[in-house]
Amino acid sequence: MRIALELARAAAQAGEVPVGALIVKDGAIVGQGRNTPVAQGDPTAHAEVLALRDAAARLGNYRLDDCTLYVTLEPCTMCSGAMLHARLGRVVYGAAEPRTGAAGSVLDVFALPQINHHTQVTRGVLAGECAAVMSDFFRTRRAEQRAAQPHPLKDTALRHADSTFGGFAQPQWRSDLPALAGLRLAVVDEGPHDAPLTWLCLHGSPSWGQLFQPMLPGWLQAGRRVVVPDLPGFGRSDQPKKEKAHSAAWHVQVLRELVLALDLRSIVLVGHDDGARLGLAVAQAEPARFCGAWLMNAWPAGPAPDACVQWFAQAARKPSWPVGRAMHEVGDIGEVGAEGGAQPQAWNLPFSQPGHRAALQAWPRVQAEMPPLPMALLAQWSRQQRLWVQGGEHDALMPAPAWRQAWLQALPQLPPAQLRLSPCGHWVPLCAAGMVADAVEYFRP
Secondary structure (H helix, E strand, O other): OOHHHHHHHHHOOOOOOOOEEEEEOEEEEEEEOOOOOOHHHOOOOOOHHHHHHHHHHHHHOOOOOOEEEEEEOOOOOHHHHHHHHHOOOOEEEEOOOOOOOEEOOOOEHOOOOOOOOOOEEEOOOHHHHHHHHHHHHHHHHHHHHHHHHOOOOOOEEOOOOOOOOOOOOOOOOOOOOOOOOOOOOEEEEEOOOOOOOOEEEEEEOOOOHHHHHHHHEEEHHHEEEEEOOOOOOOOOOOOOHHHHOOOHHHHHHHHHHHHHOOOOOEEEEEEEEEHHHHHHHHHHHHHHHEEEEEEEOOOOOOOHHHHHHHHHHHHHOOOOHHHHHHHHHHHOOOOOOOOOOOOOHHHHHHOOOOOOOOHHHHHHHHHHHHHOOHHHHHHHHHHHEEEEEEEOOOOOOOHHHHHHHHHHOOOOOOOOOHHEEEOOOOOOHHHHHHHHHHHHHOOOO
């Protein structure tokens, strides 16, 4: 059996399922074989069949009634039938095969009374060593498969083909964050990692990292690092099938783990809408890593305007809610040059297939779970001239007068230079490319 084990190991090295067999007559080896179905393209090229062929050729007789076959794994039905046809005297196997074994595990071909020849069976010889060869092989193969596909799609999630999205910076893929539990997260990470500042850009619902594309060239030209993740359930990131997967605490934890995994420091948070709220929760948990914030179309405290609440309720309630058109209605995103944005198709893409809307359905609940803004931290950044709060003059979800009043109530000491309005709607980042140079200067280390 130890010689059969060596044949099995040779099969494993060749990429075949590690099974080895040999045939003995009168104390001498008269035939041997190892699995080669892959190499030969032959489904019958099992170790036992090859050993039988070898022995029959050497002995000049297909009948092997005086022979014993040793094999590392319980034979299958095909091999068992071949042994019976050869009138094999005895078969000795090592490890049992609970899925296909035909010598007692699944069925016992050798014990059928209807067959006119009965081969003697000896089970479990060096079973532990034989089983270890099999388990080591499949463990190694699974590891190789994971290495070849480092981000396998979970059964509980959906994923668009990478070719679905174009025209945006190529993301890095992360699935190693504990909170992701194997989900794939799309993260754009560009610029020098030792830059004096890192701009961490966080979108809200229903947008994705595309929202910040007009701003990237200005930051990169200034020598800054820019990190733009797509939140789980949005953009190019994996989308959990069930809305219960989403919670405010989970999204905050994912972002916090990303900040730590990338070792981001001297971070200026660029948060849009709920992305601002999520990012500020991370900043409150990791204050030493953040040095300021540029908040866009973010509601500071208290109940959000009815228009905003109803808008997100529609997104959750209507299964065919037109994402691109709805975004256009509150922010003029339809044409390049209007707010510098992409065509509505870019915003439809993440939700264009059935079942990809769990995040939209969950978002009103996620919003209700959001922690309050860290006003003490914002007040500190304001004093340090590290805070810039910006809204849209034509924001249909957060009307400018109400938005301005809400911020002044939340931060009465906020100076006018830090509370700004832009001539656009709810999607300030799409028209903010021309403001990047001012922001670089304002947040200069």
